Amino acid sequence: MSTDVEGLWKKLQAAKDSKSLLKKHLTEAKFNALKGKKTSMGGTLADCIRSGCENTDSGVGIYACDPEGYTVFADVLDEVIKDYHKVDKLNHPEPKFGDITKLGFGDLDPSGNMIVSTRVRVGRSHANFGFPGVIKAEDRKEMERISVEALKTLTGDLAGTYYPLEGMTEATQKQLTDDHFLFNDSDRFLKAAGGYNDWPIGRGIFFNKNKTFLTWVNEEDHLRFISMQKGGNLGEVYARLVTAIEKLQEKLTFAKRKGLGYLTFCPSNLGTTLRASVHIKIPKLSQTPEFKEFCDKHHLQARGIHGEHTESVGGVYDISNKHRLGLTEFDAVQEMRRGVEAVIKEETKLQGKK
Numbered sequence: 247m248s249t250d251v252e253g254l255w256k257k258l259q260a261a262k263d264s265k266s267l268l269k270k271h272l273t274e275a276k277f278n279a280l281k282g283k284k285t286s287m288g289g290t291l292a293d294c295i296r297s298g299c300e301n302t303d304s305g306v307g308i309y310a311c312d313p314e315g316y317t318v319f320a321d322v323l324d325e326v327i328k329d330y331h332k333v334d335k336l337n338h339p340e341p342k343f344g345d346i347t348k349l350g351f352g353d354l355d356p357s358g359n360m361i362v363s364t365r366v367r368v369g370r371s372h373a374n375f376g377f378p379g380v381i382k383a384e385d386r387k388e389m390e391r392i393s394v395e396a397l398k399t400l401t402g403d404l405a406g407t408y409y410p411l412e413g414m415t416e417a418t419q420k421q422l423t424d425d426h427f428l429f430n431d432s433d434r435f436l437k438a439a440g441g442y443n444d445w446p447i448g449r450g451i452f453f454n455k456n457k458t459f460l461t462w463v464n465e466e467d468h469l470r471f472i473s474m475q476k477g478g479n480l481g482e483v484y485a486r487l488v489t490a491i492e493k494l495q496e497k498l499t500f501a502k503r504k505g506l507g508y509l510t511f512c513p514s515n516l517g518t519t520l521r522a523s524v525h526i527k528i529p530k531l532s533q534t535p536e537f538k539e540f541c542d543k544h545h546l547q548a549r550g551i552h553g554e555h556t557e558s559v560g561g562v563y564d565i566s567n568k569h570r571l572g573l574t575e576f577d578a579v580q581e582m583r584r585g586v587e588a589v590i591k592e593e594t595k596l597q598g599k600k
């Protein structure tokens with residue numbers, strides 16, 4: 247991995263047609279002011295911009311080297327964050343998950359015709375460790391150890407088993423990935439940022455018996471907590487996730503900063519870090535020229551069903567909330583809920599059923 251910050255900068259400058267937020271916000275003056283800075287964990291500007299300079303077709307193009315990187319490299323990161331999340335100020339509220347006994351929403355698709363499955367995830371970082379590009383195999387192992395220790399304290403419906411990636415057969419990995427449970431090492435942006443260094447050391451997946459609560463250990467983020475199930479019961483999925491987070495934060499300390507919320511490796515995820523999605527069959531709506539506009543209007547993002555940067559299969563889309571910063575967790579999930587309800591209404595209309 248290149249540590250030559252001048253060389254990386256030259257690559258970025260040469261990419262005249264790059265549309266990344268890094269290219270837009272890392273001015274020459276900022277580059278010169280930041281290129282010699284280091285965090286106390288040794289994180290540098292090169293660590294933050296490597297992926298975006300090597301992949302000038304990136305959308306964002308910058309990662310944080312470690313939690314402190316959000317302060318040391320704030321001159322560029324703050325601008326990228328505001329631009330990506332479309333906020334004027336970085337005044338993210340304190341976390342608020344709402345009262346899970348009185349959510350006011352449950353199954354978004356009682357007919358069961360459209361929503362295939364529902365998933366809500368958040369990312370968390372251990373406060374005292376760097377992000378993937380700057381840490382070593384020992385750090386990954388130590389994070390794995392403390393994460394698994396905490397996960398093992400979960401009880402009842404959340405109790406489960408940890409499966410390290412090291413030693414997992416390829417067939418098991420493939421099956422878990424195809425079933426949308428497991429991550430892989432195929433994202434070239436993340437790879438260039440050091441996301442797959444020492445692969446598969448320290449990586450693994452925890453899940454309960456029903457595979458409705460899962461945790462990814464040392465994928466892109468130190469931790470990703472995931473609640474998912476078949477069908478459209480967002481209420482159940484969200485409540486399960488909140489219960490798990492509340493329990494786990496008694497054992498683990500997560501990186502958080504005033505005004506930015508929970509810190510994640512990629513600035514696109516910080517704040518609530520919450521992505522609530524449905525896999526939904528919308529063959530009609532997705533074919534209309536206004537589909538993108540419709541999603542934008544309802545603050546939704548549409549993806550293919552095998553994750554970000556993939557295509558739709560058979561008219562099934564991954565529809566999720568777009569906003570993660572500047573609102574509470576409860577508001578983010580409500581925004582997604584309203585958006586999905588609008589999608590269902592529109593698809594029903596286009597299918598001529600109402």
Ligand SMILES: Nc1ncnc2c1ncn2[C@@H]1O[C@H](COP(=O)(O)OP(=O)(O)OP(=O)(O)O)[C@@H](O)[C@H]1O
Nearest residue numbers: 363364365367426521523524525551552553554564
């Ligand atoms: N509602 C859903 N139902 C079933 N599987 C889902 C759902 N939403 C996402 N997934 C699956 O989760 C996996 C990860 O997806 P993806 O990488 O797009 O999102 P993510 O985990 O939220 O992270 P990121 O936004 O950082 O990419 C994929 O296999 C995807 O198909």
